[in-house]
């Protein structure tokens with residue numbers, strides 16, 4: 001039987017709504033990014049983010065429903081991100097989703113944002129070929145986590161960042177290089193015409209296990225900029241050298257985990273998995289299957305939340321209307 005889920009995502013600074021059929025067909029996926037609004041603060045301003053979500057959430061949902069051509073009465077469930085994320089932003093999505101689920105008399109599924117990022121991969125052409133176990137690297141503005149996925153909805157956390165997330169390091173370095181916000185795509189672009197060997201930034205790979213640390217690297221870039229002491233910074237070389245250090249560490253740990261656990265494939269998820277060098281270099285570093293979501297599904301969107309919700313719905317989850325936001329939610333189980 002066909003299942004159709006309306007999904008809502010408001011965990012950070014993107015307002016998203018999508019209608020997903022059978023966990024793999026995107027009938028609509030509408031995203032309103034607040035990037036331009038937060039750019040002048042050099043980062044996400046939480047109060048501004050939640051206000052903006054309130055302003056645009058209804059038109060975004062209406063647009064998603066219209067584009068999908070699905071009669072809301074025929075939906076099987078409403079799904080919404082319940083965490084992790086900014087509390088004020090999460091509350092907007094959860095409260096609107098509650099109202100919709102109540103009004104339409106549908107189940108309300110609360111979804112973990114990280115699980116959403118992981119399930120973006122099931123919205124791609126290659127979904128039918130996916131076999132477990134899989135090592136998944138989730139790299140976003142808020143998270144750098146390595147998971148072993150042994151089955152649907154079953155995760156073992158192998159390690160994570162001890163300080164800054166990879167995307168956060170990109171954004172902070174982007175700021176000191178005076179690149180536009182968010183730093184990730186700007187550094188990715190600047191690095192393309194820079195020399196990765198120009199500066200020898202530290203790679204914290206010798207650390208035991210699968211934890212990551214990026215604060216030392218960020219400090220090293222900052223020190224180099226102070227040492228250079230010029231208004232005419234070699235932005236391209238600094239970007240390329242910084243990016244090489246991030247990518248080397250991400251790849252080394254991910255490939256080692258895939259070897260140790262005999263993974264059938266390596267999946268990448270989250271905003272930083274849009275990075276061109278990471279996508280290129282990971283494929284070269286392993287003989288295992290490597291899969292990335294398409295670029296539009298790497299950064300925050302509601303389609304991925306709908307995909308995760310589908311697999312939860314299939315597993316018998318029906319959620320609750322007494323859903324609470326969980327800003328510090330972790331992925332386990």
Ligand code: KG4
Nearest residue numbers: 140141142167182184185271272275299300
């Ligand atoms: O997944 P996402 O949209 O939001 C969170 O859940 O955090 O990820 C946003 C992060 C930002 O830190 C942004 O700088 C980074 O993803 N990002 C990139 C690229 N595109 C986005 N980082 C490196 N290279 C990129 N091409």
Ligand code: ZN
Nearest residue numbers: 140271299300
């Ligand atoms: Zn995200």
